[in-house]
Amino acid sequence: EKAREFYQFTSMKIEEVKSTTRTQRVATHSHIKGLGLNDDFTAKEISHGLCGQEKAREAAGIVVDLIKSKKMAGKALLLAGAPGTGKTAIALAVAQEIGSQVPFCPMVGSEVYSTEVKKTEILMENFRRAIGIRIKETKEVWEGEVTEITPEEKEDPHDGYGKVVEGVILSLKTTK
Incomplete structure (x- = not known):
């Protein structure tokens, strides 16, 4: 008889009932x-x-x-x-x-005071986070075959007799 009671106890189904009260985290x-x-x-x-x-x-x-x-x-x-x-x-x-256009990065004092990282590093990281949110860079990429490389030269400011390469002009054969 005791064995039968034990068997009934182990076969019970246990369900978790979620609370009916609504919880909301508030900062x-x-x-x-x-x-x-x-x-x-x-x-x-x-x-x-x-x-x-x-x-x-x-x-x-x-x-x-x-x-x-x-x-x-x-x-x-x-x-x-x-x-x-x-x-x-x-x-x-x-x-x-x-x-939301202007970045807002809140900080607390405990973020700054750390034994592992320098205070200036933490402050600079937060400045970068605030500034970096709005930095956007667009680049135009040209693909093609280089057909000509022409160096642009100018007078050497340190040595009046020679020339220095100021830049290079690339000629590309592209489909654009």
Whole structure:
């Protein structure tokens, strides 16, 4: 009789029931959708996921306007302040206002301080990531048979008697 009970226990089918509650992962600043400014660059009290820091939001709005009018090209924005004052929130709001055309690469201090990699290498890598997003290069490739190679010569600036090759002209026979 005990053997029969054991057999029944081992033949039971166990199914995993998924929870009926909906789970959603939320990042720290995922609620921020913009700076929450009026048309005259004055901050709304609570808007676009931000509240408080009205003067900082208004200043950030001016920076966004400068960026959109292409008057901040080649310049950077540094937000400084004590922990928990809203620097990251304002930076994300600026990125939301500008749009996806301008690269936004957030960093945290723990990324920079590492025993394995130099601080400057990490910073340069992040700069390259921010700049490299928009670099696009197009090249035109010509295929064909080289029919003639003609060197272009010029006077040697170091030696007045000789000549140096400045360039080479290639003549191609192509189908283009």
